[in-house]
Amino acid sequence: MEDFTFNEQKDVSLRHKITDDIRKAIFRGRLKPGSRLREIEMSRQMGVSRGPIREAMRMLEQEGLLYSLPYKETMVAEITGEEVAEVLIPLRLTIELYTVRKALAFMNDEHIGRLRAIIDDMRDGAAKQDATALADCDLAFHEYLVTLSGMGNMIGIWKSIYNRIRLHFITQANAYEDLNVLCQEHENLLGVITDGDQAQIAEALTAHIHAVNFGIMKQS
Known part of the structure; x- marks a missing residue:
């Protein structure tokens, strides 16, 4: 301080x-x-x-x-790689895999358009080299998917870990290798979601959360 x-x-x-x-x-x-x-x-x-x-x-x-x-x-508060790997990633996967599966029944073109708009905001943040804006957009994308399920209990659990996830983004912001890669990751994920195959969505979402470690970051 x-x-x-x-x-x-x-x-x-x-x-x-x-x-x-x-x-x-x-x-x-x-x-x-x-x-x-x-x-x-x-x-x-x-x-x-x-x-x-x-x-x-x-x-x-x-x-x-x-x-x-x-x-x-x-x-x-500080956040450790151990907490990310052993708590936040498993929690995110459990919540998001479940809620996205539920949300598919309600998803329409308007919802897809909203997700695309978030990705556009990501690209704008990447162009400005604004890692904080990228973090906000990344979380907005995933939170919107969770919200689409309409499951208040899952939304509540997501919100309870939201700030810990965001804190991880912020503390690792300088470790981004390429901000545009994060945009493409979400574009690819949205493409799979739009196709609607549940098995492929589960595979892509799991790979996405594990591979990007909340944002194409390297632990310093």
Whole structure:
């Protein structure tokens, strides 16, 4: 936190705004994994009491973006390759394979068009060398597929790991080898989904999530 300062807060209703400001600082790489968040310092920078800051930090702990130990400072969460390999990838595969299979019965040209539009946004991000935009689009693509299933329980589970997946994207953003490859990966996946063969979709989705490791990245 030594190299980052928060803006003074103007709004009376603060908890959600403070939560959003801290979340954005994490996802934009302004607050790095392991950075310590000090309530007193944040209170001074924002011009608010420590109460709404504490509430915001508690919400972000529930999202998996912060963690704290008893009687110690709160820190920006880190994510390990072990968690990615042994927790996030298996969870993603279970949820996405199941929900995509369910979503196929409802999928129409409008839905395919929306997925294509997300890929177009990916290409725009790639052209601008904006890895954060690529991460947002990647997650938007997969979340839309999950949402199409209409299964609220699965959508809820997906949302519970969303920020951990996104944190992995952001912390590995500089390891992208070729942003355009990620766009093509999703274009190929959409082609298989459009064809509608469930076995091929399962194979392609499994290969995609394992091969790209959330975005054509190499672990540094």
